[in-house]
Amino acid sequence: MTIELTVNGETRTVTAAPLTPLAEVLREELYLTGTKQACGEGFCGSCTVLLDDAAAPSCLTPVGMAAGKAVRTIESLAPGMSELSPLQQAMKDADAVQCGMCFPGILMGLTALLARQPEPTEDDVRTALSGHLCRCTGYARIVDAALSVCVPAERGV
Amino acid sequence: MVAVAEAELYLPSSLQDALRVLADGGGAAVPLAGATWAMRAVLRGEELAARYVALSGLDELRTVEVAADGSLAIGACVTHARLGEAVADQPNLRGLHDAATKAANAAVREAATVGGNLSVAAFPAADLVPALLCLDAEVELARPDGNERVSLERFLQLRSELAPGTVLARVHVPAGRLRTAHARLPLRVAGDYPVAIVSVALDVAADGTVARAAVAVGSVEAVARRWPELEAELVGKPVGAEAAAVAAKALSATFHGREGIEAPGWYRVSVLPTLVRRALTALSGQEGNQ
Numbered sequence A: 001m002t003i004e005l006t007v008n009g010e011t012r013t014v015t016a017a018p019l020t021p022l023a024e025v026l027r028e029e030l031y032l033t034g035t036k037q038a039c040g041e042g043f044c045g046s047c048t049v050l051l052d053d054a055a056a057p058s059c060l061t062p063v064g065m066a067a068g069k070a071v072r073t074i075e076s077l078a079p080g081m082s083e084l085s086p087l088q089q090a091m092k093d094a095d096a097v098q099c100g101m102c103f104p105g106i107l108m109g110l111t112a113l114l115a116r117q118p119e120p121t122e123d124d125v126r127t128a129l130s131g132h133l134c135r136c137t138g139y140a141r142i143v144d145a146a147l148s149v150c151v152p153a154e155r156g157v
Numbered sequence B: 001m002v003a004v005a006e007a008e009l010y011l012p013s014s015l016q017d018a019l020r021v022l023a024d025g026g027g028a029a030v031p032l033a034g035a036t037w038a039m040r041a042v043l044r045g046e047e048l049a050a051r052y053v054a055l056s057g058l059d060e061l062r063t064v065e066v067a068a069d070g071s072l073a074i075g076a077c078v079t080h081a082r083l084g085e086a087v088a089d090q091p092n093l094r095g096l097h098d099a100a101t102k103a104a105n106a107a108v109r110e111a112a113t114v115g116g117n118l119s120v121a122a123f124p125a126a127d128l129v130p131a132l133l134c135l136d137a138e139v140e141l142a143r144p145d146g147n148e149r150v151s152l153e154r155f156l157q158l159r160s161e162l163a164p165g166t167v168l169a170r171v172h173v174p175a176g177r178l179r180t181a182h183a184r185l186p187l188r189v190a191g192d193y194p195v196a197i198v199s200v201a202l203d204v205a206a207d208g209t210v211a212r213a214a215v216a217v218g219s220v221e222a223v224a225r226r227w228p229e230l231e232a233e234l235v236g237k238p239v240g241a242e243a244a245a246v247a248a249k250a251l252s253a254t255f256h257g258r259e260g261i262e263a264p265g266w267y268r269v270s271v272l273p274t275l276v277r278r279a280l281t282a283l284s285g286q287e288g289n290q
């Protein structure tokens, strides 16, 4: 079946069965391998993308239901790899990234949070992170880095 | 056996269209809402359906209507995230709000729907079920030849044997100046299913005593249910978390905890008094109808 998707602002036509997980299509058909597939059941957060600006578990999203919605993957945060998004830069500056498996999902989850709530509390950030499992490290630097980009005036960024 | 590559997805133009395709499909066509349960069928070792009829794009199922008297009509395809927003300002629905906003994780809450959460007979840990049971919610079933309203309790019995072409269309929550709370115990906060859930709704009289109590327990047994013995114990007394926990302990033997990989049955039952205490503590500060 041919399905038309809007991925990172571009119209892409893919050939896939409609119940194929969106994550698989992004990776195997469109070679957008920044989106990771780990648990495959919505628990770990590594496949999180944006669907119409909301965080979505792309392992549980049938590609046929993503048609007509705007899909954004981690690759869209720093188009052309020239400049990192403020959130990415903050993570880099805080040295918050370790192996990188959970990170694309974390960045997309936090991007969704900040778009909806530009000034989240620490609790809001932790709640948004609760569906993202990082097995390398704790979450403290990630939370601090996320908060550092939220209220630029107050936090001096 | 249907493989992922063979399963079809039908995008209906209206609820009527969906009902017709589901009825024509016999058992081979099934509804699909947020897909967060259905997409894990293969992992659970279950058969896929030949055809899925996607309901989640139907605007008529995606609204939360609040009537002048405060009663609610929640469309079946309202997501947990939207439900949480819709009831955030309703002081009498704190329990439903917490059930919608604490279940699963942020991304799943954007996809998983009310109808999907209530419809899965094989899922004992659904948060919205006890939250809505203690609000005396009713479920509106749509069929090609008309709609029918049944109590949520009745729906829980019917749901695994619905005739093809039957869809949960809306959930109706009656108005009530209640104090409500939802206490759940996941072993980790990171999206684990709760091992036990206690939802409470109290109607508190002007003198501070409980006029009517509804307590529902989820995840302990295979299907969530009300706890009538504890409800009777709460009525006529002041709202008291400690006393309620003591009563819950004495009455816990009415539950037979289900075994599961995340917790044994006895553990689920043994945490009930603590969850009752937490729920009652949460709602003792509420204004309600006093």
Ligand SMILES: Cc1cc2nc3c(=O)[nH]c(=O)nc-3n(C[C@H](O)[C@H](O)[C@H](O)COP(=O)(O)OP(=O)(O)OC[C@H]3O[C@@H](n4cnc5c(N)ncnc54)[C@H](O)[C@@H]3O)c2cc1C
Residues within 6 Å of the ligand: A041, A042, A043, A044, B030, B031, B032, B033, B034, B035, B036, B037, B038, B039, B055, B076, B077, B102, B103, B104, B105, B108, B111, B112, B113, B114, B115, B116, B117, B118, B119, B120, B125, B126, B127, B128, B166, B167, B168, B169, B191, B192, B193, B194
């Ligand atoms: C990581 C993770 C964590 C979770 N944690 C929790 C949690 O803590 N608490 C909790 O309550 N849930 C939790 N869940 C479960 C989640 O809430 C369910 O997967 C979800 O409620 C199912 O809703 P859905 O809209 O995605 O249903 P779908 O997967 O679309 O459908 C599920 C079933 O219901 C049927 N169905 C759906 N809608 C209708 C309808 N309107 N009428 C008739 N039949 C219908 C479908 O045919 C299908 O059989 C979690 C899920 C995940 C992935």
